[in-house]
Amino acid sequence: MGSLFATGYGIYKGAYDDMSDLEFGEMFSAGISTAVKNYKTAGSEMASSISTLGATATNNKVPLEEQLAILGQLQTTMSGSEAATKYKAFLNAAASAGD
Numbered sequence: 001m002g003s004l005f006a007t008g009y010g011i012y013k014g015a016y017d018d019m020s021d022l023e024f025g026e027m028f029s030a031g032i033s034t035a036v037k038n039y040k041t042a043g044s045e046m047a048s049s050i051s052t053l054g055a056t057a058t059n060n061k062v063p064l065e066e067q068l069a070i071l072g073q074l075q076t077t078m079s080g081s082e083a084a085t086k087y088k089a090f091l092n093a094a095a096s097a098g099d
Helices: 002-016 022-039 043-053 064-074 080-098
Strands: none
Touching: 002 022, 002 043, 002 064, 022 043, 022 064, 043 064, 043 080, 064 080
């Protein structure tokens, strides 16, 4: 979990500059636990998906809440890293389509 929080902090904290580190940690942990519960996945799978997705969605201005929901939904049919790979490919294709 320490690795997940360090990765999440590096990826998402910049989008939540108005929050203290404690507030961000509470919000991030609540988001992870809600996604795990709602989509019946595992914390380790969410950690894998966040690590694989990296900052791709955040750089595309996708809110953390939406990212967690999409990754959780995709994990109902595939692993966390596969979900992130497919989501990342979608975001990259969508950006290209806009051009």
